[in-house]
Amino acid sequence: MGAQKGKDLLLKVRDGGGVFVTVAGLRARQIAFNAEAVDVTHAESVGRWRELLAGAGVRRAAVTGAGVFKDEASDALVRQSFFDATIATWQVIVPDFGRIEGPFQVTSLEYRGDHAGEVTFDLALESAGALVFNAL
Structure with a gap:
């Protein structure tokens, strides 16, 4: 996979009618995946090396975005x-990679305005259930 344009990474939310609406005006967006490790090291672990329990940790995804207001429907x-x-x-579409879809909660919504500039916003989402990945 070659280099991709950052503007092609899309963030969409499902509206009341079941249609995915692109969150408009985003200038920056990011998705991060994390998995907690479950340490099962004990006194008889070989060479006292840490041992982890496969598949036992909590997995989560966090999405952040920042931009300007452009579309009343997605803003609302x-x-x-x-x-x-x-x-x-919500859906996060990563070009030439795939689409991540699942339940998220908006955990942070910040508005900012400079005297000689436009009003901007920052948002943060946290996964709230199982996510599905579909390759593009």
């Missing part, structure tokens, strides 16, 4: 999801 979906503390179905 994100804002309402935060204030209602709902868990919605």
